[in-house]
Amino acid sequence: xxxxxxxxxxxxxxxxxxxxxxxxxxxxxxxxxxxxxxxxxxxxxxxxxxxxxxxxxxxxxxxxxxxxxxxxxxxxxxxxxxxxxxxxxxxxxxxxxxxxxxxxxxxxxxxxxxxxxxxxxxxxxxxxxxxxxxxxxxxxxxxxxxxxxxxxxxxxxxxxxxxxxxxxxxxxxxxxxxxxxxxxxxxxxxxxxxxxxxxxxxxxxxxxxxxxxxxxxxxxxxxxxxxxxxxxxxxxxxxxxxxxxxxxxxxxxxxxxxxxxxxxxxxxxxxxxxxxxxxxxxxxxxxxxxxxxxxxxxxxxxxxxxxxxxxxxxxxxxxxxxxxxxxxxxxxxxxxxxxxxxxxxxxxxxxxxxxxxxxxxxxxxxxxxxxxxxxxxxxxxxxxxxxxxxxxxxxxxxxxxxxxxxxxxxxxxxxxxxxxxxxxxxxxxxxxxxxxxxxxxxxxxxxxxxxxxxxxxxxxxxxxxxxxxxxxxxxxxxxx
Numbered sequence: 074x075x076x077x078x079x080x081x082x083x084x085x086x087x088x089x090x091x092x093x094x095x096x097x098x099x100x101x102x103x104x105x106x107x108x109x110x111x112x113x114x115x116x117x118x119x120x121x122x123x124x125x126x127x128x129x130x131x132x133x134x135x136x137x138x139x140x141x142x143x144x145x146x147x148x149x150x151x152x153x154x155x156x157x158x159x160x161x162x163x164x165x166x167x168x169x170x171x172x173x174x175x176x177x178x179x180x181x182x183x184x185x186x187x188x189x190x191x192x193x194x195x196x197x198x199x200x201x202x203x204x205x206x207x208x209x210x211x212x213x214x215x216x217x218x219x220x221x222x223x224x225x226x227x228x229x230x231x232x233x234x235x236x237x238x239x240x241x242x243x244x245x246x247x248x249x250x251x252x253x254x255x256x257x258x259x260x261x262x263x264x265x266x267x268x269x270x271x272x273x274x275x276x277x278x279x280x281x282x283x284x285x286x287x288x289x290x291x292x293x294x295x296x297x298x299x300x301x302x303x304x305x306x307x308x309x310x311x312x313x314x315x316x317x318x319x320x321x322x323x324x325x326x327x328x329x330x331x332x333x334x335x336x337x338x339x340x341x342x343x344x345x346x347x348x349x350x351x352x353x354x355x356x357x358x359x360x361x362x363x364x365x366x367x368x369x370x371x372x373x374x375x376x377x378x379x380x381x382x383x384x385x386x387x388x389x390x391x392x393x394x395x396x397x398x399x400x401x402x403x404x405x406x407x408x409x410x411x412x413x414x415x416x417x418x419x420x421x422x423x424x425x426x427x428x429x430x431x432x433x434x435x436x437x438x439x440x441x442x443x444x445x446x447x448x449x450x451x452x453x454x455x456x457x458x459x460x461x462x463x464x465x466x467x468x469x470x471x472x473x474x475x476x477x478x479x480x481x482x483x484x485x486x487x488x489x490x491x492x493x494x495x496x497x498x499x500x501x502x503x504x505x506x507x508x509x510x511x512x513x514x515x516x517x518x519x520x521x522x523x524x525x526x527x528x529x530x531x532x533x534x535x536x537x538x539x540x541x542x543x544x545x546x547x548x549x550x551x552x553x
Contacts, residue, residue, distance in 0.1 A: 157182070
């Protein structure tokens with residue numbers, strides 16, 4: 074019988090140790106008859122990965138981005154000094170002026186020293202014409218990322234020991250490892266001798282492996298590590314602890330009192346959310362859970378008595394309904410018009426997608442008619458302009474237009490409700506929002522609306538009011 078859970082704690086939650094201890098660890102650990110039977114996978118403290126790599130939203134350079142892009146080495150060295158000061162500050166906030174704080178400083182200080190020496194050595198070697206820095210940047214990126222998770226996991230294990238829990242630090246970062254292992258091999262080796270009945274493993278959210286997690290997942294790597302640990306240890310349930318519920322819409326837009334936890338949904342809906350950048354879990358990380366029929370629960374760290382939202386493979390809402398209104402702003406719609414496309418849609422589609430892939434631009438959606446293809450993409454304007462230029466060079470006779478838009482989606486595990494399309498369009502029209510484009514697939518799990526970027530907030534509010542708030546769902550759309 075499956076007895077243990079694998080639980081991931083996000084960076085914002087990790088930054089509040091008291092809440093993690095009282096609402097997550099001790100909240101369930103009081104049931105002594107269950108023993109421990111839990112594995113925790115932790116992210117870096119909130120904001121730390123931004124300092125290590127680059128800011129997730131603004132792209133402001135951290136240590137890695139400064140090392141990769143700055144001609145003056147003093148830039149990344151200054152970033153490293155600031156990073157060190159921040160990590161030591163976090164240690165002091167957690168441990169105070171105690172011997173344990175000195176141990177914490179020593180642990181992360183040693184790793185920072187080694188990382189800085191590695192960057193120095195690499196910078197020196199790459200001054201020689203036979204070595205190209207770009208060949209090593211992904212390795213450097215992974216090394217820097219690993220520091221954040223090692224720091225938070227080590228600290229949490231020590232804090233829990235101090236507070237009476239037999240916590241064990243599980244280091245998956247491969248730091249100073251003698252040989253390279255695949256992700257599965259590293260996880261299996263790390264947990265081979267762990268007695269879940271008598272200890273509480275605190276594992277790093279980063280794992281060094283031959284596959285190179287960041288090449289596929291970039292900053293979503295911790296979700297893949299979490300997922301594989303759950304699958305390989307044959308967990309009863311996978312749980313993600315976040316600072317918010319997986320709700321029917323962003324509470325900041327529709328109001329805290331109007332947003333309601335979803336309660337139950339499926340991996341199909343989770344995929345749609347991930348496509349919009351509102352991840353419950355990365356689709357590739359969710360694949361293993363889905364294939365093993367392993368349920369995933371998303372919980373709010375600060376509401377420990379709420380069951381959260383349970384995501385399973387087979388769930389379909391008892392009655393057809395919209396479960397969530399989600400979307401994203403600052404999407405670039407690149408419209409490609411060529412009358413020679415008629416009868417050659419497949420070829421044009423393949424070639425355009427090939428160019429988009431070459432520029433590594435994330436594609437959110439696309440639509441077409443007889444002679445027009447529109448791709449909706451999430452990237453920066455500079456990259457989109459380069460992409461547009463490359464397409465124009467390959468198709469000099471085409472006409473293209475570029476527009477910054479917002480995408481808003483109504484999503485549900487079963488939305489086969491007669492008249493729902495008319496209802497959604499009427500809701501937007503009543504708010505005087507012009508629909509620039511829309512899509513509804515035959516599977517009826519989502520309807521996508523393209524609207525002006527400035528109309529995003531109002532569109533979310535209008536659809537939520539029309540499709541969800543009218544039902545007065547209570548504590549959850551469907552109780553988990």
